[in-house]
Amino acid sequence: xxxxxxxxEHLVKRFGGIHATDQVSLQIPRGAxxxxxxxxxxxxxxxxNLLTGVLTxxxxxxxxxxxxxxxxPPHERVRRGLVRTFQINQLFEGxxxxxxxxxxxxxxxxxxxxxxxxxxxxxxxxxxxxxLLAQFHLTKVMNHCTHExxxxxxxxxxxxxxxxxxxxxxxxxEPAAGVPAGEREELLQTVAALPVDVSVxxxxxxxxxxxxxxxxxxxxxxxxxLTEGPPAEIAADPRVREVYLGHGDQHG
Amino acid sequence: MSAANSLxxxxxxxxxxxxxxxxxxxxxxxxxxxxxxxxxxxxxxLFAMSLDLILGYSGIVSLGHAAFFGMGAYTAAxxxxxxxxxxxxxxxxxxxxxxxxxAVCSLGVLRGSDLTRIxxxxxxxxxxxxxxxxxxxxxxxxxxxxxxVMGPVLGxxxxxxxxxxxxxxxxxxxxxxxxxxxxLVVSPFGYSLQAIRDNRLRAQAIGIPVHARLVAIYTLAAGxxxxxxxxxxxxxxxxxxxxxxxxxxADVLLMxxxxxxxxxxxxxxxxxxxxxxxxxxSAWTPQYWTFWLGLFLVLLMxxGRERxxxxxxxxxKA
Amino acid sequence: xxxxxxxxxxSAGYGEAVILHDxxxxxxxxxxxxxxxxxxxxxxxxxNTIAGATRQHxxxxxxxxxxxxxxxxxxxxxxxxxxxPQERDIFKSLTVLENLTAVARPGAWTxxxxxxxxxxxxxxxxxxxxxxxxxxxxxxxxGRALxxxxxxxxxxEPLEGLAPIIxxxxxxxxxxITSEEGLSxxxxxxxxxxxxxxxxxxxxxxxxxxxxxxPALELLNQSALLDHLLGMSLRKD
Numbered sequence: 001x002x003x004x005x006x007x008x009e010h011l012v013k014r015f016g017g018i019h020a021t022d023q024v025s026l027q028i029p030r031g032a033x034x035x036x037x038x039x040x041x042x043x044x045x046x047x048x049n050l051l052t053g054v055l056t057x058x059x060x061x062x063x064x065x066x067x068x069x070x071x072x073p074p075h076e077r078v079r080r081g082l083v084r085t086f087q088i089n090q091l092f093e094g095x096x097x098x099x100x101x102x103x104x105x106x107x108x109x110x111x112x113x114x115x116x117x118x119x120x121x122x123x124x125x126x127x128x129x130x131x132l133l134a135q136f137h138l139t140k141v142m143n144h145c146t147h148e149x150x151x152x153x154x155x156x157x158x159x160x161x162x163x164x165x166x167x168x169x170x171x172x173x174e175p176a177a178g179v180p181a182g183e184r185e186e187l188l189q190t191v192a193a194l195p196v197d198v199s200v201x202x203x204x205x206x207x208x209x210x211x212x213x214x215x216x217x218x219x220x221x222x223x224x225x226l227t228e229g230p231p232a233e234i235a236a237d238p239r240v241r242e243v244y245l246g247h248g249d250q251h252g
Numbered sequence: 253m254s255a256a257n258s259l260x261x262x263x264x265x266x267x268x269x270x271x272x273x274x275x276x277x278x279x280x281x282x283x284x285x286x287x288x289x290x291x292x293x294x295x296x297x298l299f300a301m302s303l304d305l306i307l308g309y310s311g312i313v314s315l316g317h318a319a320f321f322g323m324g325a326y327t328a329a330x331x332x333x334x335x336x337x338x339x340x341x342x343x344x345x346x347x348x349x350x351x352x353x354x355a356v357c358s359l360g361v362l363r364g365s366d367l368t369r370i371x372x373x374x375x376x377x378x379x380x381x382x383x384x385x386x387x388x389x390x391x392x393x394x395x396x397x398x399x400x401v402m403g404p405v406l407g408x409x410x411x412x413x414x415x416x417x418x419x420x421x422x423x424x425x426x427x428x429x430x431x432x433x434x435x436l437v438v439s440p441f442g443y444s445l446q447a448i449r450d451n452r453l454r455a456q457a458i459g460i461p462v463h464a465r466l467v468a469i470y471t472l473a474a475g476x477x478x479x480x481x482x483x484x485x486x487x488x489x490x491x492x493x494x495x496x497x498x499x500x501x502a503d504v505l506l507m508x509x510x511x512x513x514x515x516x517x518x519x520x521x522x523x524x525x526x527x528x529x530x531x532x533x534s535a536w537t538p539q540y541w542t543f544w545l546g547l548f549l550v551l552l553m554x555x556g557r558e559r560x561x562x563x564x565x566x567x568x569k570a
Numbered sequence: 571x572x573x574x575x576x577x578x579x580x581s582a583g584y585g586e587a588v589i590l591h592d593x594x595x596x597x598x599x600x601x602x603x604x605x606x607x608x609x610x611x612x613x614x615x616x617x618n619t620i621a622g623a624t625r626q627h628x629x630x631x632x633x634x635x636x637x638x639x640x641x642x643x644x645x646x647x648x649x650x651x652x653x654x655p656q657e658r659d660i661f662k663s664l665t666v667l668e669n670l671t672a673v674a675r676p677g678a679w680t681x682x683x684x685x686x687x688x689x690x691x692x693x694x695x696x697x698x699x700x701x702x703x704x705x706x707x708x709x710x711x712x713g714r715a716l717x718x719x720x721x722x723x724x725x726x727e728p729l730e731g732l733a734p735i736i737x738x739x740x741x742x743x744x745x746x747i748t749s750e751e752g753l754s755x756x757x758x759x760x761x762x763x764x765x766x767x768x769x770x771x772x773x774x775x776x777x778x779x780x781x782x783x784x785p786a787l788e789l790l791n792q793s794a795l796l797d798h799l800l801g802m803s804l805r806k807d
Contacts (some may be wrong), residue, residue: 039733040705078459087704090454092447104458106440115441120259129255131671143258152609165458177731180609180760
């Protein structure tokens with residue numbers, strides 16, 4: 001039995017005449033630090049949507065830790081440990097970061113349906129909340145309504161929610177977008193510091209981050225996999241330079 | 253402030269909540285001549301609270317919540333008339349039947365846009381109203397179901413002519429429901445509903461089974477609306493077609509607009525303000541009451557609820 | 571001597587809150603100002619204030635002599651201010667082509683020219699806004715600002731979410747546009763190196779105040795100073 005946590009085989013998604021995803025196969029091993037790069041509109045987010053169940057594939061299968069999850073609804077996949085973040089923040093505007101995280105943790109621990117128990121009833125859940133809030137510098141704003149938060153904090157909350165789901169496989173869709181230079185490293189350190197058996201797939205355009213983080217990179221162009229390999233190989237590949245990296249001084 | 257403290261402060265019952273409830277419970281004794289009005293307002297407040305569960309907390313827009321109110325009313329009335337006059341028994345049955353209806357109807361509101369939901373909920377209420385009209389051998393049709401005589405509450409408290417028993421009965425039931433709902437809205441379940449309301453996509457993405465939760469809350473809200481309807485039938489001894497009426501669905505929505513949705517007291521505040529306005533304005537100018545109500549609503553929307561309550565802010569620029 | 575863009579003693583914020591305190595900046599025609607600072611420093615607020623989307627408490631903003639501070643947002647756009655906010659805000663129910671033609675003004679920048687700059691948009695010109703990927707929306711937002719044929723371009727993190735190759739092209743395009751067409755630009759970016767390289771001036775904000783202003787090249791060459799300015803009170807939160 002291989003050590004692959006997430007695989008998809010020949011995944012196809014057609015919208016009318018367009019192949020948004022064209023025969024994509026991926027193999028993510030346990031503990032992976034995998035990056036997915038490609039030009040804008042190449043279908044990276046679409047692939048994430050297929051893997052998480054937001055979109056149904058036209059063809060192909062998806063397996064999570066050996067189980068065929070192709071037909072499972074999104075919330076079932078999350079319960080099995082497949083968690084994602086969104087490129088554009090998807091937050092609960094009417095709740096505070098504290099409420100959001102506490103609720104997420106409750107849901108994660110199977111207490112989500114409890115209507116008789118107060119949120120914050122369990123001390124170790126509260127502790128975990130405090131830990132997450134501190135880790136993402138949200139402690140000061142923990143009681144502010146999400147819609148009042150500035151953009152930077154919102155982006156951090158986006159990530160915090162995903163971690164509150166205690167993921168086994170984490171799919172990050174451009175997590176560093178809008179995060180200032182100094183905090184980017186920190187963000188990725190948080191991700192890299194995840195337990196070794198958490199597998200991470202990262203979509204990003206910041207090449208410095210990608211190359212320092214990833215052990216393996218898949219390049220997606222027009223919905224199909226162009227090539228896949230270790231960072232050094234990808235950086236040197238002329239096709240990748242042509243279509244994505246460019247030739248000049250990469251600002252990273 | 254630690255996480256535990258912050259969360260605890262949200263959950264704790266405020267002093268004024270307890271105080272208000274004590275006042276409400278004392279009302280039938282303080283104002284015995286208004287006992288009927290007190291019953292009426294309490295029942296409508298309960299109805300509004302049930303709508304708040306789905307509208308304010310879960311984000312489901314409904315223009316036909318009276319479907320469940322009416323179901324409860326007729327069930328309770330028929331039960332008392334043909335089966336057993338005990339109020340609590342009848343009320344439980346009314347609640348159950350309405351909840352069942354709610355569970356079935358919930359399938360229609362899970363998907364689609366707000367517009368779809370408005371249409372579906374409106375449609376259901378209209379269908380039920382017509383059914384009640386057609387089945388006149390059972391429901392009394394347009395004349396309504398009359399001669400509903402209730403037994404004593406809990407076997408001891410007879411319904412008196414002044415309506416005091418009725419008022420306390422209604423208040424007691426409503427308080428019970430309030431206590432239950434007060435726990436529910438600060439529970440993980442309650443917060444998950446707000447999450448679904450705010451961002452269904454993200455709610456799914458953190459593992460919340462959206463459809464299951466919505467079916468659950470819609471069923472509960474329907475059951476509570478049926479409870480209110482049952483109370484209405486029992487305290488007035490009468491059930492007529494207007495329990496399904498669009499007016500009723502619209503009025504309760506208006507009450508939430510006035511009182512504010514998404515916080516449990518909105519229904520009660522809205523019901524009190526609405527009914528009081530009605531009483532006062534109708535006494536003064538019965539035929540133009542809707543004009544003044546309309547004016548009040550426009551003012552409320554323009555000024556905003558928070559500012560309306562604070563006259564000293566009216567001069568300030570927004 | 572009044573510059574093309576003149577900002578004097580600007581104090582602004584949202585509602586009652588004052589975020590910017592006594593900000594003064596000047597920018598000549600055809601030049602680019604790089605606006606730097608850590609998160610929460612007020613860079614976006616400054617851009618939003620020039621665009622007219624915040625509450626201005628004090629100060630003056632003049633573009634080519636025209637007093638912007640008393641004008642409504644749409645009047646400022648008519649006066650030549652093109653704003654690309656951080657959230658992109660493209661018209662989701664319109665197609666790419668409609669997004670551009672709906673706001674196009676006469677001038678050198680036409681939708682066709684935008685398509686030359688962003689071939690990817692040309693390929694998707696009949697797609698609706700909400701069907702575009704994040705990066706494509708970003709490109710469209712910039713393109714839409716360009717077809718306004720503005721006098722002042724306000725770009726809030728325009729490079730975010732764009733593929734490296736597109737970033738290079740966009741930076742070159744901005745450099746070209748400002749020098750060749752006499753357009754001025756104020757750009758907020760999280761990657762100082764990239765933006766300083768094509769800017770003439772740089773200003774660093776911290777807690778709503780300008781803590782450094784000077785030639786961009788100078789700041790680019792003094793990386794220690796740059797780190798210090800940006801790293802100031804990094805752990806305050």
